[in-house]
Amino acid sequence: xxxxxxxxxxxxxxxxxxxxxxxxxxxxxxxxxxxxxxxxxxxxxxxxxxxxxxxxxxxxxxxxxxxxxxxxxxxxxxxxxxxxxxxxxxxxxxxxxxxxxxxxxxxxxxxxxxxxxxxxxxxxxxxxxxxxxxxxxxxxxxxxxxxxxxxxxxxxxxxxxxxxxxxxxxxxxxxxxxxxxxxxxxxxxxxxxxxxxxxxxxxxxxxxxxxxxxxxxxxxxxxxxxxxxxxxxxxxxxxxxxxxxxxxxxxxxxxxxxxxxxxxxxxxxxxxxxxxxxxxxxxxxxxxxxxxxxxxxxxxxxxxxxxxxxxxxxxxxxxxxxxxxxxxxxxxxxxxxxxxxxxxxxxxxxxxxxxxxxxxxxxxx
Amino acid sequence: xxxxxxxxxxxxxxxxxxxxxxxxxxxxxxxxxxxxxxxxxxxxxxxxxxxxxxxxxxxxxxxxxxxxxxxxxxxxxxxxxxxxxxxxxxxxxxxxxxxxxxxxxxxxxxxxxxxxxxxxxxxxxxxxxxxxxxxxxxxxxxxxxxxxxxxxxxxxxxxxxxxxxxxxxxxxxxxxxxxxxxxxxxxxxxxxxxxxxxxxxxxxxxxxxxxxxxxxxxxxxxxxxxxxxxxxxxxxxxxxxxxxxxxxxxxxxxxxxxxxxxxxxxxxxxxxxxxxxxxxxxxxxxxxxxxxxxxxxxxxxxxxxxxxxxxxxxxxxxxxxxxxxxxxxxxxxxxxxxxxxxxxxxxxxxxxxxxxxxxxxxxxxxxxxxxxxxxxxxxxx
Numbered sequence: 001x002x003x004x005x006x007x008x009x010x011x012x013x014x015x016x017x018x019x020x021x022x023x024x025x026x027x028x029x030x031x032x033x034x035x036x037x038x039x040x041x042x043x044x045x046x047x048x049x050x051x052x053x054x055x056x057x058x059x060x061x062x063x064x065x066x067x068x069x070x071x072x073x074x075x076x077x078x079x080x081x082x083x084x085x086x087x088x089x090x091x092x093x094x095x096x097x098x099x100x101x102x103x104x105x106x107x108x109x110x111x112x113x114x115x116x117x118x119x120x121x122x123x124x125x126x127x128x129x130x131x132x133x134x135x136x137x138x139x140x141x142x143x144x145x146x147x148x149x150x151x152x153x154x155x156x157x158x159x160x161x162x163x164x165x166x167x168x169x170x171x172x173x174x175x176x177x178x179x180x181x182x183x184x185x186x187x188x189x190x191x192x193x194x195x196x197x198x199x200x201x202x203x204x205x206x207x208x209x210x211x212x213x214x215x216x217x218x219x220x221x222x223x224x225x226x227x228x229x230x231x232x233x234x235x236x237x238x239x240x241x242x243x244x245x246x247x248x249x250x251x252x253x254x255x256x257x258x259x260x261x262x263x264x265x266x267x268x269x270x271x272x273x274x275x276x277x278x279x280x281x282x283x284x285x286x287x288x289x290x291x292x293x294x295x296x297x298x299x300x301x302x303x304x305x306x307x308x309x310x311x312x313x314x315x316x317x318x319x320x321x322x323x324x325x326x327x328x329x330x331x332x333x334x335x336x337x338x339x340x341x342x343x344x345x346x347x348x349x350x351x352x353x354x355x356x357x358x359x360x361x362x363x364x365x
Numbered sequence: 366x367x368x369x370x371x372x373x374x375x376x377x378x379x380x381x382x383x384x385x386x387x388x389x390x391x392x393x394x395x396x397x398x399x400x401x402x403x404x405x406x407x408x409x410x411x412x413x414x415x416x417x418x419x420x421x422x423x424x425x426x427x428x429x430x431x432x433x434x435x436x437x438x439x440x441x442x443x444x445x446x447x448x449x450x451x452x453x454x455x456x457x458x459x460x461x462x463x464x465x466x467x468x469x470x471x472x473x474x475x476x477x478x479x480x481x482x483x484x485x486x487x488x489x490x491x492x493x494x495x496x497x498x499x500x501x502x503x504x505x506x507x508x509x510x511x512x513x514x515x516x517x518x519x520x521x522x523x524x525x526x527x528x529x530x531x532x533x534x535x536x537x538x539x540x541x542x543x544x545x546x547x548x549x550x551x552x553x554x555x556x557x558x559x560x561x562x563x564x565x566x567x568x569x570x571x572x573x574x575x576x577x578x579x580x581x582x583x584x585x586x587x588x589x590x591x592x593x594x595x596x597x598x599x600x601x602x603x604x605x606x607x608x609x610x611x612x613x614x615x616x617x618x619x620x621x622x623x624x625x626x627x628x629x630x631x632x633x634x635x636x637x638x639x640x641x642x643x644x645x646x647x648x649x650x651x652x653x654x655x656x657x658x659x660x661x662x663x664x665x666x667x668x669x670x671x672x673x674x675x676x677x678x679x680x681x682x683x684x685x686x687x688x689x690x691x692x693x694x695x696x697x698x699x700x701x702x703x704x705x706x707x708x709x710x711x712x713x714x715x716x717x718x719x720x721x722x723x724x725x726x727x728x729x730x731x732x733x734x735x736x737x738x739x740x741x742x743x744x745x746x
Contacts, residue, residue, distance in 0.1 A: 069489055071496055166373055170395070243486050244486065328487070328552070329556060329558050330486040330487035330556065330558050331486030332562070333561070333726065333728045333729070334395060
């Protein structure tokens with residue numbers, strides 16, 4: 001039984017009959033662990049390439065969708081339908097001057113964007129892209145995701161504080177206030193799912209959603225907990241910092257929020273992190289509420305591939321929703337946001353948890 | 366706990382100050398304790414130019430005041446000059462003038478709606494607004510070759526007659542806009558977040574609005590029934606059927622609603638003009654061909670480039686899309702005005718902003734500011 005990507009790579013190598021040869025080679029030298037390190041590095045490389053390609057594609061998709069909604073064309077010049085626009089953007093950002101303001105705290109100012117990006121990247125570790133396509137099936141996967149997501153506001157605060165700019169600071173303070181108030185309903189709604197599954201592992205959560213009720217309705221948690229899903233979705237959009245909750249930037253009020261002073265590659269890091277986060281959070285929503293990689297099996301094609309396709313399709317559906325929302329609605333005010341978070345979302349999330357606990361203990365399902 | 370207030374300089378380079386306006390805000394956390402408006406970053410000395418140029422030469426400068434809606438600027442100045450020199454205008458020219466001005470009112474309100482939503486974070490409305498604006502600008506282009514700075518209204522008439530194909534395009538535009546306004550209302554008015562952001566924000570009472578000298582839709586949002594087209598009808602407005610739109614609440618949402626209603630009324634006026642516009646002269650055929658005769662001619666078939674009104678002064682005002690636009694023109698009997706003073710609606714309305722936003726937050730400042738609807742070219746002159 002293959003449980004994660006490491007074992008999958010080993011299995012693929014064995015299937016084509018080279019694993020034993022390579023293993024033997026390394027065993028002869030008595031350095032078996034180096035092979036393990038190499039395989040892990042391959043995993044990381046694949047993940048990184050996947051994330052970067054996704055980010056590029058998402059930034060193109062966002063522009064294109066924005067344009068379609070607004071009766072425009074969007075990028076059209078670079079490549080077919082402007083597909084290479086992200087590459088042009090990347091080259092532009094790389095060739096920009098990397099400005100550090102004279103009054104800024106050099107070290108923290110430089111460090112902050114990388115912390116943001118790394119913390120977002122870490123969220124991908126327990127994310128099941130498909131059957132056995134997971135970097136590591138952590139036993140506390142869900143808790144880990146919520147905990148790692150809580151690192152992002154810290155780095156945003158670092159960025160805002162180090163910039164030594166009033167707008168940056170206000171943006172950072174807003175971002176922190178927002179993240180704290182929305183991580184709580186996020187965690188509580190996630191716990192309601194955990195109550196059903198009995199495990200924090202993301203793989204277990206997906207497995208619990210396999211199968212059908214009455215032969216038609218898939219056993220996704222969205223049908224079991226519609227309220228929980230809505231709360232989780234709203235909290236996630238707030239976590240991602242997208243319209244209508246994009247206070248960390250709120251460009252019409254705070255110029256660009258916490259990354260007002262950033263330029264060049266450091267700005268690109270924030271940009272990468274934003275879209276990587278969008279995909280990761282959408283993936284989490286899919287994993288918890290939309291059945292993860294489950295879907296009708298197709299004969300002949302290995303389940304790893306079909307499950308990956310199902311996962312990607314579902315994730316893009318959530319991303320589509322987030323982008324659609326951004327195109328349509330304006331931004332709420334910061335105090336209204338906190339009001340919604342503390343006075344509406346948290347009580348509803350607790351109610352949701354209570355009902356879930358009651359249902360499980362009573363043994364209804 | 367004792368805390369310090371934070372002095373926040375908003376602008377002159379800031380995404381939502383609509384140009385080069387500067388706010389000096391004293392902030393207690395997110396709450397605005399004091400708001401000072403600093404203007405003058407776009408000062409071009411337009412009024413002084415008025416003294417240095419002849420009566421006709423000054424008209425292009427008025428285009429640069431409120432560049433979103435330049436036609437009423439043209440007209441307001443020309444109306445003052447006409448009153449000063451006692452020039453009569455053929456009826457068809459008056460119809461065309463009102464037509465282009467009401468079209469400009471629609472453009473102005475579209476831009477205002479778009480930029481308000483953009484300031485609140487919803488970036489789609491401005492594209493829709495600009496789509497319709499584009500049609501209208503193309504019509505202006507047919508009319509006078511320019512899209513924003515028209516220089517179209519002249520003393521004694523307008524520069525060109527309506528070109529061929531203008532009227533069908535106008536009718537199409539009216540028909541199109543009627544449907545589009547419904548779309549906008551669905552996109553904007555029906556949006557809960559938009560209501561949350563604008564209702565009870567930037568409230569100003571009727572009495573305060575009058576005391577601050579606010580005019581136009583911004584004041585009518587507070588429930589003051591005061592439309593210069595009604596109280597002091599000029600041009601052909603007394604013959605037209607329309608109503609001054611009004612709301613009572615005095616908040617940002619009310620000011621926004623007034624503008625949506627005004628677009629409907631303007632469409633109604635356009636429809637009436639399209640149906641009833643008379644044939645006749647528009648004083649364009651021989652414009653500028655006449656010799657320098659000095660005194661204004663009573664023959665309206667041509668109009669001289671240089672003329673000298675008799676000594677005197679006149680203050681003439683119109684209902685521009687943003688409010689009362691007044692031109693004070695004084696003549697000393699030479700070819701140039703002795704003094705030109707512009708009473709611009711943007712400047713006078715802007716003064717009320719600090720009153721509206723005290724105790725609110727920065728996002729509310731943006732929402733209140735967006736509905737006052739200013740153009741910096743009009744504020745600084």
